[in-house]
Amino acid sequence: MATDNYYLLDYGAGNVRSLVNAVSKLGYTLKTIETASDFEKAEKILFPGVGAFGYAAEALVRKGFVEPLRAYLDSGKPFFGICVGMQVLFEGSDESPDAPGLGYIPGRVRKFSAQDKAVPHMGWNHQTLAKHPAASASNDWSYTIDGRQTYYFVHSYAVPYAALQKDWTLAVTQYDQEQFISAVQLGNILCTQFHPEKSGQAGVNIIKAFLDRPVTVCPPPQALARPTVTPISVPLAHRDGLTTRVIACLDVRANDQGDLVVTKGDQYDVRERNTATNEVRNLGKPVELAKRYYEEGADEITFLNITSFRNVPMHDLPMLEVLRQASQTIFVPLTVGGGIRDVTDPDGKAYPALEVAGEYFRSGADKVSIGSDAVYAAETYWKSSGHLTGRTAIETIAQAYGAQAVVISVDPRRVYVSDPSQTTHHTVQTRFPGPKGEQYCWYQCTVQGGREGRDLDVRQLVVACQALGAGEILLNCMDRDGTNAGYDLELIADVKAAVSIPVIASSGAGRVEHFAQVVQQTGVEATLAAGIFHRREVPIAAVKAHLQQAKISVRTA
Structure with missing residues (x-):
């Protein structure tokens, strides 16, 4: 199943070895994006982000990757962003106020309140799917996330769940009294706030679903007036969703x-x-x-x-x-x-x-x-x-x-x-x-x-x-x-x-x-x-x- 056109977008921060190892265990290989021209060659891109929002955003600018990444997202080809790799798609983050995001998804990344809980939000937590599955939809990714499982989170900043992103929101997670977006999806764009490569077999299964899926091109998100799955009202999840x-x-x-x-x-x-x-x-x-x-x-x-x-x-x-x-x-x-x-x-x-x-x-x-x-x-x-x-x-x-x-x-x-x-x-x-x-x-x-x-x-x-x-x-x-x-x-x-x-x-x-x-x-x-x-x-x-x-x-x- 090895392929030469699945790429890793690594801007030089944090541990990407675990993701590469998970991909390798599943029988695939990843090439690393080295130049802007690699975006045009890619059929699928995985973008794992670790660390500060500003560090990632500035690295994309420094490497000349901002416009090529936008063009790739507009192309409708599959994209998987993880943690900061998801956050940079929003308009910006309170973590680095002067560093703009791509603005691809409406909304801003905010810091958790520390009144009643520890910050960073660190550990295994549950999530609630915010879209009804639609088995006939070619760009439906909801089946990849199992609402019965917990996944590993480690972050101090997140996007609060709001109607503004309802078409994008795939899953929502509760941390004490705060609800935040734990996964987004529209067209062929799939992103998670949690780290699937650190979430045991349940997380590896998500990566497998992304890699195994036939390469298809969807209309860009801007052209999708409504998602092919219906957003639902997300109830207040159990406040003890974060496990010990x-x-x-x-x-x-x-x-x-x-x-x-x-x-x-x-x-x-x-x-x-x-x-x-x-x-x-x-x-x-x-x-x-x-x-x-x-x-x-x-x-x-x-x-x-x-x-x-x-x-x-x-x-x-x-x-x-x-x-x-x-x-x-x-x-x-x-x-x-x-x-x-x-x-x-x-x-x-x-x-x-x-x-x-x-x-x-x-x-x-x-x-x-x-x-x-x-x-x-x-x-x-x-x-x-x-x-x-x-x-x-x-x-x-x-x-x-x-x-x-x-x-x-x-x-x-x-x-x-x-x-x-x-x-x-x-x-x-x-x-x-x-x-x-x-x-x-x-x-x-x-x-x-x-x-x-x-x-x-x-x-x-x-x-x-x-x-x-x-x-x-x-x-x-x-x-x-x-x-x-x-x-x-x-x-x-x-x-x-x-x-x-x-x-x-x-x-x-x-x-x-x-x-x-x-x-x-x-x-x-x-x-x-x-x-x-x-x-x-x-x-x-x-x-x-x-x-x-x-x-x-x-x-x-």
Whole structure:
């Protein structure tokens, strides 16, 4: 089924490898649009957009693609836009007010209200079809989206659903009290706000439907006075349509033989105890284990590189190949952490963090996780009274790839005090007194894999990182890591109250009840576990079944 006239419109931002891999798995090949003349050769175009609206719009102008793209859309040939690839078809976006969109679809992209929910809107959500299927219509795409399935969204801006776009609107999604357009279609133009290439088999099926469909030419949308399917009134969807994510985390490091293995330890000690060799604990190979979790229903997979890999050229970073291989068969979001900072090769060549992140994105990552570097950036932020330099890793990556691409991995530990007056840091009153009966504690941020404590508390860190542009918090707890005693609910609730971006609860889960407990008592958007999944002590399916029993919405594969 290989073809030379199906093209990818890649403007140079974000992870397009997953889409290319999905297309390849389906038996097709894509050529990349290099010049304006390629638009005339194309019979089908896929336009995946990741990152900021302005970055995409300006890239189209810079490459001279605006008018050729308009001409292609006017030609009536098939077009599939994804996320920002959909948004640029509208008139503009509040994200980048000075960057005009193509104006092909009426309306403007607006930012979500953060009054009652986390922004970005990140995770698996439902959608309601806004058009009646018409089986006889040659340009009816409604069958491609399954209203029974959830698809993966990650965005801070969306187009509010309104009568203005009723002829275009194919599907609508609810996020708390806001309804937005999650898919548009008219003629041979099909676009989704969600990422089908990251939506498991349900998403791959949409891509397959687009590719398998015979190449036909429809009248351009302007010539279609009314769509061939009838718009319907979309009811207010269930406000809990966004599911709670269950994330599998893989701590990856080199063992003593130099092989990459998935490992796990207690309080960050990953070597076998009570053995003569004291070897690094080996729980499996990263790619194989990640594939297993995908097949078992993990909503996301996170790789944390816990080896420094100093003096390794950037193009040989070990995690790059892990991502390349994993993204060939795993079609849910992949996050990679460890080493996302300014680096210098052994030959003296320097690379800013933005370029390092770019290598990971091009290798298959959807998000990068920043640890120690985030702590240093937060310290500078507070010392400068909240001044934004625009030069930190968080700021530069978020500006190019969007806030949703930047995760902050937090490794705090408890410091007990008898009274809040004994410290300048934010304290919580705890139900678990310290060794001397202390009733209060503050959470000290650490760096270098927990080996070094800093004069910065967790609330200072997360507030600063949100201001710098981060889109999500991965909240670990050194005191609970490896204990199987449950998540640190006091820490998680305190952080959740301090920020409006999504929070992932990590460290301490040992039973299915712990997952429901942390969601119900803190309102986190996602839960994460590692060792209990690796050792098959608690299957992912069992976690989701328990969450469903607790009336917590989850994605079912």
